[in-house]
Amino acid sequence: MKRALAQAVDWYVRLNESTVSPATHSQWQAWLAADPQHAQAWARLEHLQQRLAQAPAAVGAATLEQARQQRRAAVKMLALLLGVGVVGWQGYQLSPWQADYATRVGQRRHLTLADGSRLVLDTDTQVNLHFDGQQRLIVLKQGEILVETAKDARPLSVQSAEGRILALGTRFAVRQGHGSTRVTVEAHAVEVRPRLAQAQVMRAEAGQTLTFTADRIGPLHPAAAQSSAWARGMLVVVDWRLDDVLAELSRYRPGYLGCAPEVAGLRLSGTFLLNDSEAVLANLQDSLPVHIRRLTRYWVRIEAGAA
Structure with missing residues (x-):
């Protein structure tokens, strides 16, 4: 051990x-x-x-x-x-973070910024803010945010590892991935500029989503229904693969959550509460031909069960 x-x-x-x-x-x-x-x-x-x-x-x-x-x-x-051991210590929260605002795994945070804009941090998210006389800049270090801009003469942008998203009076979500950034627009529009290809600019309108890397912008797609339901503590899936559902759910709980290859392609739709992942797992076991194998609360694997 x-x-x-x-x-x-x-x-x-x-x-x-x-x-x-x-x-x-x-x-x-x-x-x-x-x-x-x-x-x-x-x-x-x-x-x-x-x-x-x-x-x-x-x-x-x-x-x-x-x-x-x-x-x-x-x-x-x-x-x-x-x-x-650490028995008797009081008052400090261990964290690797050094950011203006951050959330733990499974936590969400709603903020009203100094300019009146609203910002929601999803699970395991870190952001820094740089507001001055010329700009309003939100630096997304990791995780996902939902931004609802307030009227202000200064432009508001979100900077990810791959580039910048300029808000055009809008409500939009940005997720920092591994080597890419995903943007989903809920109202009005945004402009996206990759960090290594500043001449590339793409405008995304309400109801559209795109993913971009540091040197390339991907195509526009229709945004998934209720894609920002996480801000209300919900995960809404429509005909998702089981392994995709578990990958998303695993962002909200510590440890390992996965499935056996033979059940990975099972498909499901539904609305799940992110604050109670154990209830979600129980629901999956009730509605699909699977069973849940647990070694500890931090190691959970879904495997084939009785039909």
């Missing part, structure tokens, strides 16, 4: 670095699924994170700064805490 705990700590630090590739996420999930001890070790680490929500602010801040500056030191620190 000590070896599994050390590996869990190493994965935790790697997953919370500033840039995480899709390959790293896939490797972590493969590690998590490879051995029940891995899932148990990850569960202990998640429990430690929750307990450190009670730690002193000064201690926590120093620890996080150390984690940001020296990965090896962070690994040693977390491993030590896993060995000695």
Whole structure:
């Protein structure tokens, strides 16, 4: 178990670095699924994170700064805490974040900005704000946001890793992916400019969505119905594959959530409450020929069941 705990700590630090590739996420999930001890070790680490929500602010801040500056030191620190425990600490929330506003996994946050614009942060999201006399800039570091702009002479833009989205008096959502950004417009319009291809500009109107990379803008598509239902705590799916539903649901709960290949293509439609993923899983088990295999609350796999 000590070896599994050390590996869990190493994965935790790697997953919370500033840039995480899709390959790293896939490797972590493969590690998590490879051995029940891995899932148990990850569960202990998640429990430690929750307990450190009670730690002193000064201690926590120093620890996080150390984690940001020296990965090896962070690994040693977390491993030590896993060995000695954190009983009795009060008042600090462990987080790798250094952003103006952020949410944890499973959390959403509604904000009214200084200019009157409204901003909703989805699960595991980080943003920085840069408002001055010339501009209103929202920097999306990770996750997804829903923006409803207020009238103001200054332009409002969202900057992702791949480029900028200029609001044209609008309500729109932006999701930071791995190497791409997705924009969905609910009202009015936006203009998209890739970071490495500034001459490319595409306008997206209400009811349209697109994905762009740092050097290319993809085609416009009709936006999915209720695509921003997450802002109201709901996931609305229409004829989705089961593995796609689980991939989306897994964004709102810690640990591993996946399915066996033989059930990945099962299709379903419905409206699910994101605040109660356990109820969603129970609903899937009741409505599909599947059963749920659990090693811990942090390792859940849906497998083929009785027809």
